[in-house]
Amino acid sequence: xxxxxxxxxxxxxxxxxxxxxxxxxxxxxxxxxxxxxxxxxxxxxxxxxxxxxxxxxxxxxxxxxxxxxxxxxxxxxxxxxxxxxxxxxxxxxxxxxxxxxxxxxxxxxxxxxxxxxxxxxxxx
Numbered sequence: 001x002x003x004x005x006x007x008x009x010x011x012x013x014x015x016x017x018x019x020x021x022x023x024x025x026x027x028x029x030x031x032x033x034x035x036x037x038x039x040x041x042x043x044x045x046x047x048x049x050x051x052x053x054x055x056x057x058x059x060x061x062x063x064x065x066x067x068x069x070x071x072x073x074x075x076x077x078x079x080x081x082x083x084x085x086x087x088x089x090x091x092x093x094x095x096x097x098x099x100x101x102x103x104x105x106x107x108x109x110x111x112x113x114x115x116x117x118x119x120x121x122x123x124x
Contacts, residue, residue: 040046065071082097089095111117 083100086096086098089097
């Protein structure tokens with residue numbers, strides 16, 4: 001069998017020329033510089049954002065709720081106290097709040113001022 005000689009590996013000048021490689025490199029660098037300039041134009045204060053003043057701010061630790069059930073019970077008791085008691089809403093405007101049961105009785109007896117008559121129906 002005759003021996004086949006394989007030619008040595010070499011650059012094929014017809015694929016990509018040296019000018020194309022340098023042009024692609026220049027285009028890549030140009031795009032990179034253009035992007036950097038656009039970022040600096042959009043965010044002009046960005047170089048100043050890196051500076052931190054000492055001492056650094058100290059933030060308080062988060063306050064955790066140790067007993068949610070007790071807090072809910074206390075909150076409901078406070079709300080019931082307000083609903084069942086009397087007190088000032090606006091002292092300068094002479095506005096007070098009355099117990100909710102009394103307010104409901106008054107609305108049932110006197111109605112709501114400006115409310116159309118006959119719109120309230122009673123179940124019977």
